[in-house]
Amino acid sequence: MNAGGNADGTGFDVVVVGNGVLGLSLARVLARRGQRVAVLGRPHRPWAGSTAAGAMLGCFGEVTTSLLASEHGRAKLELGIQAGRMWPQWLAELEEETDGTAVKTAEGTTVILNTIGTAEIDDTNYQAIRAELTRHSEPFEDIEPADLDWVDADPISRPLKAFHIPGEHAVNSAALLERLESAVVQAGGTLIAEPAARVVHQGDRVTGVVLASGEKIGADHVMLAAGARTQELLDTLPVGPRIPRLVSGYGVSTLVRTVDATTPDSVIRTPNRSFACGLHVVPRSEGHVYLGATNVISVEPRDTAEMRDLVFLLQCAHRQVRRNLWNSDVTKVQAGNRPVSMDAFPLLGEGGMDGLWIMTGTYRDGLHLSPLLAQEFAARILGEQTRTDLEPFTPLRQPIQAWTREESVGIVVDHQIGIGYEQDWTIPVDWHHWIEMDLRPATLNWANEIDPEFTPPPELLFASRFDPELVSILRKYYATCREHS
Numbered sequence: 403m404n405a406g407g408n409a410d411g412t413g414f415d416v417v418v419v420g421n422g423v424l425g426l427s428l429a430r431v432l433a434r435r436g437q438r439v440a441v442l443g444r445p446h447r448p449w450a451g452s453t454a455a456g457a458m459l460g461c462f463g464e465v466t467t468s469l470l471a472s473e474h475g476r477a478k479l480e481l482g483i484q485a486g487r488m489w490p491q492w493l494a495e496l497e498e499e500t501d502g503t504a505v506k507t508a509e510g511t512t513v514i515l516n517t518i519g520t521a522e523i524d525d526t527n528y529q530a531i532r533a534e535l536t537r538h539s540e541p542f543e544d545i546e547p548a549d550l551d552w553v554d555a556d557p558i559s560r561p562l563k564a565f566h567i568p569g570e571h572a573v574n575s576a577a578l579l580e581r582l583e584s585a586v587v588q589a590g591g592t593l594i595a596e597p598a599a600r601v602v603h604q605g606d607r608v609t610g611v612v613l614a615s616g617e618k619i620g621a622d623h624v625m626l627a628a629g630a631r632t633q634e635l636l637d638t639l640p641v642g643p644r645i646p647r648l649v650s651g652y653g654v655s656t657l658v659r660t661v662d663a664t665t666p667d668s669v670i671r672t673p674n675r676s677f678a679c680g681l682h683v684v685p686r687s688e689g690h691v692y693l694g695a696t697n698v699i700s701v702e703p704r705d706t707a708e709m710r711d712l713v714f715l716l717q718c719a720h721r722q723v724r725r726n727l728w729n730s731d732v733t734k735v736q737a738g739n740r741p742v743s744m745d746a747f748p749l750l751g752e753g754g755m756d757g758l759w760i761m762t763g764t765y766r767d768g769l770h771l772s773p774l775l776a777q778e779f780a781a782r783i784l785g786e787q788t789r790t791d792l793e794p795f796t797p798l799r800q801p802i803q804a805w806t807r808e809e810s811v812g813i814v815v816d817h818q819i820g821i822g823y824e825q826d827w828t829i830p831v832d833w834h835h836w837i838e839m840d841l842r843p844a845t846l847n848w849a850n851e852i853d854p855e856f857t858p859p860p861e862l863l864f865a866s867r868f869d870p871e872l873v874s875i876l877r878k879y880y881a882t883c884r885e886h887s
């Protein structure tokens with residue numbers, strides 16, 4: 403390990419805790435600007451989200467009616483739009499600076515509306531994506547389902563409508579991480595293959611971190627970008643309780659070698675549904691496709707795939723996209739953790755102590771946001787003018803309440819019923835109505851029981867019904883929020 407350091411030999415200008423896509427992207431920008439920067443993290447990236455990501459570079463494809471319903475949701479979309487504009491140059495520079503596997507894998511994104519989707523979720527989100535594309539003058543074109551390249555769905559799950567977004571691509575996340583690492587090293591940055599155990603501070607100023615081995619690394623700035631595991635480091639700091647806690651949006655994805663060695667040219671995806679990022683197929687190299695992805699809120703990050711999530715994902719893919727995936731080889735099963743805050747919005751900005759920065763909570767689209775966040779945080783750390791307002795996502799905040807309690811309950815019920823259809827449930831006529839009739843008041847009572855004032859975002863509200871530990875974390879967090887209000 404090269405300890406590197408400041409002019410006084412005691413440490414670095416910036417220590418970035420976390421070697422996922424966000425940490426490495428920031429380190430690359432800072433190192434290229436002459437900063438002494440170190441990135442901490444084990445090389446195999448345990449619990450990372452980045453390694454399991456598709457990785458779709460999309461923000462329009464991610465649009466949902468519930469995202470657009472709030473000011474914070476719309477602000478998040480704006481970040482995604484800005485990030486989208488940066489990718490062509492970001493990738494070109496990265497490929498020029500380093501050698502390796504090609505990073506970009508898909509040309510454009512094709513969004514399908516299929517018979518498995520529900521009117522409440524898929525129809526409305528399909529329309530919402532188109533409306534936002536139109537509002538932002540982003541090109542897209544309709545495709546006849548019969549003309550869909552590569553799609554051969556089971557007849558009862560077939561697409562009814564489709565359109566193509568030529569400007570939203572995808573990358574190979576493993577290749578991207580490899581190139582980012584090389585770029586950091588080439589620019590003079592240091593990779594330290596160890597996790598941080600805690601952040602060190604003197605009064606209100608952070609002075610570095612202590613590694614798992616006990617060694618101290620000094621730094622003027624400490625950036626926490628350790629994904630869902632960032633919580634462990636926040637717990638070592640006095641400001642920790644004032645920042646929305648992090649849990650994991652654990653997700654399963656797979657790599658498949660197709661039986662006929664074909665791949666689509668573009669991403670093929672449904673709108674977001676079932677609390678997840680929609681079913682998507684992404685071309686990878688040499689006859690391989692990526693299938694993604696599930697999303698289950700979990701207090702502890704996970705590093706293995708639960709059987710039910712894997713079975714669900716694989717069944718969705720061969721039924722809804724291409725039948726001969728059934729005869730294809732699963733070459734890799736990936737489990738990753740999306741960093742999800744207690745209000746489901748990102749934690750981006752100063753961490754409430756001198757020299758402390760937080761860049762996480764990016765949930766489903768942190769990889770897409772990476773060039774933007776890297777540039778924006780580098781500018782903040784260097785004291786330069788910034789171009790993007792990250793204030794809505796400042797980490798020291800009261801929980802963002804993007805939806806009323808009734809709206810959150812409505813979203814939970816719609817998605818819970820949607821999971822039933824995606825799992826191919828067959829129940830007698832009328833039963834959907836009866837189930838929904840009881841589910842709504844039961845979910846509302848549940849929300850009332852959790853807290854009289856604050857309502858968790860829909861996926862946390864849903865997950866908390868089955869997870870007593872999550873309930874106790876939510877209650878404790880809301881009590882702390884009242885203390886600090």
Ligand SMILES: Cc1cc2nc3c(=O)[nH]c(=O)nc-3n(C[C@H](O)[C@H](O)[C@H](O)COP(=O)(O)OP(=O)(O)OC[C@H]3O[C@@H](n4cnc5c(N)ncnc54)[C@H](O)[C@@H]3O)c2cc1C
Binds near residue numbers: 450627655768
């Ligand atoms: C299945 C799945 C599919 C996804 N698909 C997409 C997609 O298509 N597009 C998109 O934009 N986003 C996608 N995401 C979300 C995206 O992956 C995340 O938002 C993003 O990768 C977060 O990056 P990160 O660098 O903040 O964290 P991570 O990728 O989680 O990296 C954090 C790193 O920090 C390390 N670490 C942990 N603790 C410590 C410590 N104490 N000290 C040092 N290092 C530590 C970890 O080992 C890890 O390597 C997906 C996520 C999943 C799980």
